[in-house]
Amino acid sequence: MTSLPDRFRTAARGAGATAADADLDSAANYLLTRWTEPQRHYHDVSHLAAVLDVVDRFAELAPHPDRVRLAAWLHDAVYDPKALGDANERDSAEFAEGLLVTLGAPDEVAADVARLVGLTAGHATEDGDPDGELLCDADLAILAADDERYAAYTAAIRREYAHVPDGDFRAGRSRVLHELLKLPSIYRLEPIREAWEARAQANLTAELELLA
Incomplete structure (x- = not known):
């Protein structure tokens, strides 16, 4: 199985990064230290790998899959459960653009990856943005999990917000779920929507009932 640093290097090269392999590997390993920070119980390396796997599975649906892969790596690069609003996503987007520029990615690529990262704040995409749709769908893939995995996910989220x-947690979590259910659909890309939408809707509805 290809290692995570190898996957980062391949995506960075595919997106036009010109840095030496050693620098790309160092960046990947640094990102992995972020993804293993102690405050992370769900937003950890397992989540990163799961998002990357979905992107790989449906890569043909996106015109720039390597940009989407880089956005997956960077979308939770900054993650503080105590942050307010969409501060984590804004900070992750800013970090993403700066990192990719230092790795020799074209400015347009770095800016687009930062844009993609920012979409994960609300998972709302514009029409004609299959790259953004794939990233958001991959990020929300857990919502269509089976009962056991979904229960593990919600428990991990609660641990992240143990403070x-x-x-307050029930009220906040309920707002998040209601916002997701207000989207035209949870998943935007048709093959993903057909496979996962009904299950995700059922999971969110059941969780809301428990929270109530």
Whole structure:
């Protein structure tokens, strides 16, 4: 199986990065230290690998799959459960653009990856943005998991927000789920929507009932 640093290097090269292999590997390993920070219980290396796997599986649906792969690597590069609003996504997008420029990626590529990262704040995409749709669909793939994996996911999210009292957590989590259910559909790309939409809708509805 290809290692995560190898996958980062391949995606970076595919997106036009010109840095030496050693520098690309160093960047990947640095990112992995971020993905293994102690405050992460769901937003960890397992989540990164799962998002990358979905992107790889449906890569033919996106015109720039390597940009999407880089956005997957960088979309939670900054993750503090105590941050307010979409600060994590904004900071991750800014970090992404700076890192990719230092790795020799074209400015347009670095800016586009940063744009993709920013989309994960609300998972709302514009029409005609299959790269953004693939990233958001991959990021939300867990919502269509079976009962056991979905329960593990929600438990991990609760651990990340252990500092939040139960009542406040239930209210906040309910708002997140309602916002997802208000989207035209949870998944945007047709093959993914056909495969996962019904299951995700059922999972979110069931979780809302438990939170209530």
